[in-house]
Amino acid sequence: MGVRDDQKQATREKVLVAARDLFNDVGYEETTIRAIAERAGVSVGSVFTTFASKAEVLSHVMEHRLSDLYAEFDRVIPFLRGSTADRLCSIFAIHYEFETRRVKLFLAHIAASYSPSVDPSVTPYGRNERLTDMLRDVLDEGVRRGEVRADLDQQVVIDVLKAAYAWNYRIAANSGGQGDALVMSAAMDRQILSLAEGWRPR
Incomplete structure (x- = not known):
């Protein structure tokens, strides 16, 4: 990459960190x-040169975060054990x-995903x-077993499953944005076990 490309990439990274x-x-x-630009130490024009909208910035912030999460999953998935429900709970x-x-x-x-004005450049929740x-891999394995x-x-x-996962964030929203992973996981466990009653062979 040339100097210009390096500068553009550096600006992009600063904007994503500031926005996050x-x-x-x-x-x-x-x-x-404007607040994102100020926090990133770049001009407002530089933000709009890199991203079309605030919604697109959020979409890229989440995409960047998910790459870290799924790198972790790549390490963990081969070691998941238990029933289909157990694996999904994990x-x-x-x-x-x-x-x-x-x-x-x-x-x-989640909120941006339900906006009626969500633009095509945005990857909303649920499209991951x-x-x-x-x-699907877990369910396929469940069929084989x-x-x-x-x-x-x-x-x-x-x-x-995706809808239940998002719905459980109401617990965090109702507590002023304080997320308790254990409480939400416990709610999800109950929902998965309920679904498991319907997917068992008859």
Whole structure:
């Protein structure tokens, strides 16, 4: 890369770090592009040269964070044990433990996903292909082990699991943005065990 490309990448990184911290500290709605630029030490024009909108900045912040999370999963997944339900519980417990480190940031991500004005450059919550693939792999393994019905509509189960995961963040929202990973994981465990009643072979 040339000097110009290096500078552009450096600006991008500064903007993402500044935005991540501001979204988590003061919230998505309260954070302005001007505030992000000031925190990053760059001009407002530089932010708009790199990103089309605040929503796109949030999308890239979350994408950057998820790369760290899934690097961890790449190490952990081969060691998951137990039933299909146990494995799913473990996957979501790891997600809660990770996201509650910056719970207001994740709440902003969920909220932005339901905005009617979400632009095409944004990857909203629920469109994470890595999570989808991971859940499908667990369900496929459950079918092979005889724990999950072969005729199960896996996409419906995956959608419900993602919805339940996001719904449990209401616990964090209702406590002023203080996320308790153990409480949310316990709620998710109960939901997964309930779903497991429906996917068992008949």
